[in-house]
Amino acid sequence: MQPSRKSKIIAVLRALGLSLVILIPSIFVGLALWYRAPGQGLFGLGDGSWLAAGLWAAYVVATLYYALFTWRRPLATGAFMLAMALAVMWWTAIKPQNYRYWMPEVANILAADIDGNMVTIKDVRNFTWRSLDDYDAKWDQRTYDIDTITSVDLFLSYWGMPAIAHTLVSFGFANGDHLVFSVEIRKEEGEVYSNLAGFFKEYELALIAADERDIIYLRTNVRGEDVYRYSIKAKPESMKALFLSYLNTGNTLRKAPQFYNTLTANCTTIVFSMAQAIVPGLHMDPRVILSGYLPEYMHERGGLNAPEGATLTDIKSAAAITAKARKINGADGYSRRIRAE
Structure with missing residues (x-):
């Protein structure tokens, strides 16, 4: 039986909502990694744009792969949620300082x-x-x-x-x-x-x-x-x-x-x-x-x-x-x- 027009609209809206749930935090985390990983010395590895670029690229590839191919799989969704939780923990751990090499x-x-x-x-x-x-x-x-x-x-x-x-x-x-x-x-x-x-x-x-x-x-x-x-x-x-x-x-x-x-x-x-x-x-x-x-x-x-x-x-x-x-x-x-x- 062909799905009704109403069910099609609901399916589209559900897919759109899910896309936003994945997309919005992913964009924020991606930009946070890009801007904060180098200067912050992420994970104590020191200052280096190579680290930011590598983390950012890996994160973008993994997020796109999840959004396009594996979002229906419970294990993949669990991994995505864990990654978001770790990102939030990292983000909240970044604190302002008064002691840097200022202009x-x-x-x-x-x-x-x-x-x-x-x-x-x-x-x-x-x-x-x-x-x-x-x-x-x-x-x-x-x-x-x-x-x-x-x-x-x-x-x-x-x-x-x-x-x-x-x-x-x-x-x-x-x-x-x-x-x-x-x-x-x-x-x-x-x-x-x-x-x-x-x-x-x-x-x-x-x-x-x-x-x-x-x-x-x-x-x-x-x-x-x-x-x-x-x-x-x-x-x-x-x-x-x-x-x-x-x-x-x-x-x-x-x-x-x-x-x-x-x-x-x-x-x-x-x-x-x-x-x-x-x-x-x-x-x-x-x-x-x-x-x-x-x-x-x-x-x-x-x-x-x-x-x-x-x-x-x-x-x-x-x-x-x-x-x-x-x-x-x-x-x-x-x-x-x-x-x-």
């Missing part, structure tokens, strides 16, 4: 001592950049009175796609000082960033405190990125709370390192999670992930200082600092000059 610009992450309104921050980055390979490395210890915070600025730095930007937050003080916080990928010596690798525990997080004449100048005048500065509308108590939130986050990362994740733990989502705890009514929005569009979201929420009636186009035009910054010869007076009308 010089992320060699230190901030640590802070908080005593009432006075805070002392260790390892404030204050590099002098002449080029990407020519710089003077310097790490300062600085003390600030958080009662003298007068402003908060959001810097967005674009290097390619308009949807993606790096987010930096700068606090201004009554004496004219500015301190920038930046959530960065803590790359190791020789490591190259990949958006895809960022999903697979490839990089740790670093929270860097830095002088504007270092970290913003690096982006406008050395890396050639396109940078915008937006003044954030916030009450003094909210500014202080956000500043302290950065310090507490830095202290936490110093004690308990965390992996960067391209989607869930990056330069924008971490800032947003801190702001949510301070500013009521903020909700997750696609423009938080697509950080290049963050000013639009902030404008809609009334979070930007701007002249009454100013459009988003007007605000973006006023926020552009790249042209001004590139006219600055050296970093002296950098903060004052990028804010000049």
